[in-house]
Amino acid sequence: MPCLRWIGASxxxxxxxIYKSITSLGSAGGNDVLLGAPGVAPWHAQIVFDGRxxxxxxxxxxxxxxxxxxxxxxxxxxxxDRVLLGEAELVFSLLEESEAPGGAAGDGGAAxxxxxxxxxxxxxxxxxxxxxxxxxxxLLDGAIEATGADKGFVVLLRDGKTEVxxxxxxxxxxxxxxxxxLSDSILAQVIASRRPLIVHDAAQxxxxxxxxxxxxxxxxxxxxAPLIAGGDLLGLIYLGNDRVANLFDPRTLDVLSVFAxxxxxxLQNALLLETLRTDNAELEKKxxxxxxxEIIGSCASMLDVYRKVQKVAPTDISVLITGExxxxxxxxxxxxxTRSSRASGPFIVIxxxxxxxxxxxxxxxxxxxxxxxGAIATRPGKFQSAHGGTLFLDEIGELPLALQVKxxxxxxxxxxxxxxxSKPEAVNIRVLAATNRDLDEEIRKGTFREDxxxxxxxxxxxxxPLRERGDDVIVIARLLLQKHAPEMNASVRGFTPNAxxxxxxxxxxxxxxxxENRVKKALVLCDRSLLGPEDLDLNPESLQTxxxxxxxxxxxxRKYILDVLERNNGNRTKTxxxxxxxxxxxxRYLEREGGPAPGAAGDD
Numbered sequence: 001m002p003c004l005r006w007i008g009a010s011x012x013x014x015x016x017x018i019y020k021s022i023t024s025l026g027s028a029g030g031n032d033v034l035l036g037a038p039g040v041a042p043w044h045a046q047i048v049f050d051g052r053x054x055x056x057x058x059x060x061x062x063x064x065x066x067x068x069x070x071x072x073x074x075x076x077x078x079x080x081d082r083v084l085l086g087e088a089e090l091v092f093s094l095l096e097e098s099e100a101p102g103g104a105a106g107d108g109g110a111a112x113x114x115x116x117x118x119x120x121x122x123x124x125x126x127x128x129x130x131x132x133x134x135x136x137x138x139l140l141d142g143a144i145e146a147t148g149a150d151k152g153f154v155v156l157l158r159d160g161k162t163e164v165x166x167x168x169x170x171x172x173x174x175x176x177x178x179x180x181x182l183s184d185s186i187l188a189q190v191i192a193s194r195r196p197l198i199v200h201d202a203a204q205x206x207x208x209x210x211x212x213x214x215x216x217x218x219x220x221x222x223x224x225a226p227l228i229a230g231g232d233l234l235g236l237i238y239l240g241n242d243r244v245a246n247l248f249d250p251r252t253l254d255v256l257s258v259f260a261x262x263x264x265x266x267l268q269n270a271l272l273l274e275t276l277r278t279d280n281a282e283l284e285k286k287x288x289x290x291x292x293x294e295i296i297g298s299c300a301s302m303l304d305v306y307r308k309v310q311k312v313a314p315t316d317i318s319v320l321i322t323g324e325x326x327x328x329x330x331x332x333x334x335x336x337x338t339r340s341s342r343a344s345g346p347f348i349v350i351x352x353x354x355x356x357x358x359x360x361x362x363x364x365x366x367x368x369x370x371x372x373x374g375a376i377a378t379r380p381g382k383f384q385s386a387h388g389g390t391l392f393l394d395e396i397g398e399l400p401l402a403l404q405v406k407x408x409x410x411x412x413x414x415x416x417x418x419x420x421x422s423k424p425e426a427v428n429i430r431v432l433a434a435t436n437r438d439l440d441e442e443i444r445k446g447t448f449r450e451d452x453x454x455x456x457x458x459x460x461x462x463x464x465p466l467r468e469r470g471d472d473v474i475v476i477a478r479l480l481l482q483k484h485a486p487e488m489n490a491s492v493r494g495f496t497p498n499a500x501x502x503x504x505x506x507x508x509x510x511x512x513x514x515x516e517n518r519v520k521k522a523l524v525l526c527d528r529s530l531l532g533p534e535d536l537d538l539n540p541e542s543l544q545t546x547x548x549x550x551x552x553x554x555x556x557x558r559k560y561i562l563d564v565l566e567r568n569n570g571n572r573t574k575t576x577x578x579x580x581x582x583x584x585x586x587x588r589y590l591e592r593e594g595g596p597a598p599g600a601a602g603d604d
Contacts, residue, residue: 186224
């Protein structure tokens with residue numbers, strides 16, 4: 001029920017209802033509250049309503065503001081707070097019902113105050129009620145009571161379509177078959193104009209008396225006001241009277257307009273909460289159908305991964321997990337361990353690329369006291385710590401050649417010896433390994449032992465990159481936001497539609513790890529309730545460029561020919577024969593790549 005009462009000598013008794021989300025105060029003619037008093041700046045201050053609280057903010061950094069005798073730049077307003085702007089003294093009230101002595105609010109002011117009181121009651125109910133449907137019914141009951149209507153409807157707009165969410169009468173009873181009570185012509189007019197509309201007497205109104213819906217419904221009097229927040233049309237409040245003796249007048253429309261203007265902010269917050277609860281429920285439902293332990297995904301390639309995990313987990317067979325960095329190789333290793341007979345044993349992880357070469361042997365196999373400088377006590381290695389469980393060798397491609405020999409022996413014999421000791425120890429472990437390197441290529445270069453490769457790669461599980469997993473990326477993004485938002489005390493509750501499109505289109509070279517880092521950063525820096533593409537650094541230039549189809553075909557053919565040529569050790573004649581093309585085609589591609597001239601060594 002907010003209003004300001006100006007109690008200065010020149011403005012005694014003047015009452016200003018506060019019914020907008022932002023109400024400007026000052027001496028300039030365009031202000032909502034015009035104060036012609038000395039010391040009042042043209043645009044002095046503004047009152048902001050956020051759906052719950054009223055705050056007084058400065059508009060002019062030079063203009064002075066006092067609240068209850070104290071200088072303020074910004075202050076939350078409470079009932080009966082005294083505000084001084086220049087020499088204009090005002091009192092803020094939530095429950096003001098009439099003007100101060102020397103003026104009268106009149107019937108219009110009393111009706112407006114009644115409407116504001118209903119709105120205030122509705123605001124209070126929002127703080128304790130999470131059910132949007134109950135809030136809509138409370139909003140409608142308040143509007144009907146404040147305007148003296150016989151019945152009312154809250155119509156929401158979703159994807160351009162109208163949906164009746166509440167239909168009530170004066171006795172606060174729900175109306176069945178609500179749609180038949182509404183005039184399509186009146187709804188269409190308000191949606192198009194986004195302005196409140198009153199049809200004082202529908203039967204005589206020049207604009208609507210010929211409309212089929214008006215004639216069929218035999219309407220007497222109708223009011224309809226838009227619910228607008230942040231420039232978006234959320235819906236409409238539609239009120240009707242069927243009695244000729246109780247026709248609406250413009251003063252009643254003013255009450256409804258005030259009511260609708262302020263209720264829109266509250267309704268926007270309530271609908272956002274409802275949408276988020278719905279999205280979370282859908283996400284939980286989707287997660288149940290796409291979750292495999294701690295792994296999320298339902299694309300065909302991930303389903304193939306799950307089938308392999310289920311088959312290899314009960315065995316003690318060695319598994320090599322491959323894929324790009326950030327695809328979740330450790331999660332797969334943990335899932336294999338969890339589903340194995342060793343689940344009650346330890347799961348030990350060692351990153352072969354994160355430990356210096358001179359310490360790696362000690363990390364793997366342990367050391368005895370005095371074995372080297374700094375070895376002040378005997379210490380077991382990862383092999384001993386994993387006894388009875390699973391040892392996961394991450395980034396195995398980074399392991400130095402000298403240690404690959406010792407690792408191979410440990411895997412073959414299941415026996416290890418601490419650094420500085422001569423006594424071998426038997427270990428009962430299962431070994432899983434992972435790498436983002438092409439080990440076949442490393443073997444050709446001589447940086448990885450072929451015998452170790454075959455010992456580790458009994459079964460290979462390849463994890464597809466995120467860019468090839470379709471809509472999995474959307475589910476994972478929502479899960480990451482749901483997981484990290486509470487940890488960071490963030491007010492973010494979801495993604496904008498454009499953000500979801502950008503997430504789906506982006507290549508994600510860092511895969512899930514990169515996606516998680518982007519979401520965390522956005523949660524920290526974003527001040528809005530929904531993350532947009534810019535919050536995730538997904539600007540148009542970062543998305544994959546769309547090239548013409550002919551160029552895409554040409555790029556694929558070039559890459560494929562060069563791949564086959566490499567497999568054939570540069571033999572162009574054999575490559576042409578394998579591909580079923582004229583050898584001159586291969587020569588042309590080589591010339592474009594700056595390769596050797598035709599007739600060079602390597603042909604048949």
